[in-house]
Amino acid sequence: MNEATQDFIRKHRNDDVRQLALQAKQEEVDLVFALDQIAGWQTARRKLPSWAAIDDIHYPPHLSMEQCSSEQTARYKTRLVQSLTLHQEPISHHPTTLVDLTGGLGVDFSFLARGFERAVYVEQRAHLCELARHNMPLLGLKAEVVEGDGTDFLHTIDHATLLFLDPARRDGHGGRTYGIGDCTPDVLSLRDELLQKADYVLLKLSPMLDWRKAVGDLDEQWVSQVHIVSAGGECKELLVVMQRERGAEPMKVVCVNDDSVWMPRHFEAGHSAFWPKTDGVLTQNGMRFGPKREAIWPKTQEEGIRMYLYEPNASVMKAGCFGALCEDFGVSQLAPNSHLFVAARLVEDFPGRKFQIEAVSSLNKRELKPLLQDLTQANITVRNFPLSVAELRKRLKLKEGGSTYLFATTLASGDKVLIFTRRPCTP
Secondary structure, eight states, X not given: OOHHHHHHHHHTTTSOHHHHHTSOOOTTSOHHHHHHHHHHHHHHHHHXXXXXXXXXXXXXXXXXXXXXXXXXXHHXXXXXXXXXXXTOOOOTTOOOEEEETTOTTOHHHHHHGGGSSEEEEEESOHHHHHHHHHHHHHTTOOOEEEESOXXXXXXXXXXXXXEEEOXXXXXXXXXXXXXXXXXXXXXXXXXXXHHHHEEXXXXXXXXXXXHHHHHHHHOGGGEEEEEEEEETTEEEEEEEXXXXXXXXXXXXXXXXXXXXXXXXXXXXXXXXXXXXXXXXXXXXXXXXXXXXXXXXXXXXXXXXXXXXXXEEOHHHXXXXXXXXHHHHHTOEESOXXXXXXXXXXXXXXXXXXXXXXXXXXXXXXXHHHHHHTTOOEEEEEEESOSSOHHHHHHHHTOEEEEEEEEEEEEOTTSOEEEEEEEOOOOO
């Protein structure tokens, strides 16, 4: 990169890339490269602040930047790996070694590598290897960059402390794939060799994947941990840890949402806490919930009992561990398909959003009228309900926003209800 291009990037780092692209070309400026660097830095400022803080880091074209891990999720993987290797007994003549068989931009690698004596980055695309050779020293890393196929490299190694793979989730036509067997490299066909050559194998899989099927495909006897990682309310990654020497400990399932981490205490494969059956009658603190709506809400309101509603975060929803949620936090599910929970107390550490229930109503206009009389706006959520948010908002004539949170859902009895709530301030 010549000095003119470098000056252009520094001068226009905060400018609109689309507007810059319309400018007249300057002979001494590599405009295509400069625009990639400006757009990359702007994305890194949001996703990878520690990278953005270092001058002269080089970034790939836009798509690779959007698809790369965020710093938040990369740091979580680092903590996960540290917990795995913390008490690892060193093998004689073998330094602790990380091998990333699917290097990509190298974000995950750059964070994971700091915990190992030797770190090997493997990537078959030449331009990404060139970026890695340039960036890793700037990030303070001494890394071995291998340009080649990860599967071929796997066949050449004897031992690694950790093998990390983020299989490509696009087919030959650019379409997304979500099954493990459809990704590249094919982890299912490589499983035995991966387990033979590493103490731990960490797989980063699509958040669209059904984690139960993924565990079943890989064979549960080799899977020690499953981590469902969300950030900003959106499920980002499914992490699977495999070990050849698992011991007798049951598989762990961990739900992570930003700073909230919950590991169900009662989970065992096939346990009813994860796949609960329901007869439509739920009990909480001696109070009966359903199947008749009238048996729940009016009685508790007349007795002056505060009721709270709980909405699980994205990772818990993805995990589907609703029975375990009830057991661990003492809440009750309103209905099997609604995935909303209630309790007569404020559960501060519940993994999700918490609301105090103000009122509950059917869709009957006469019942709704006094509740809507002074209400002009509300935040609406629809769960297992025949109307969309837009349709319900139009029907109720409510604008978006305000301090009221309205949940439209279906109870176990089949009754359609609107639950008026606000965010709780005190227990």
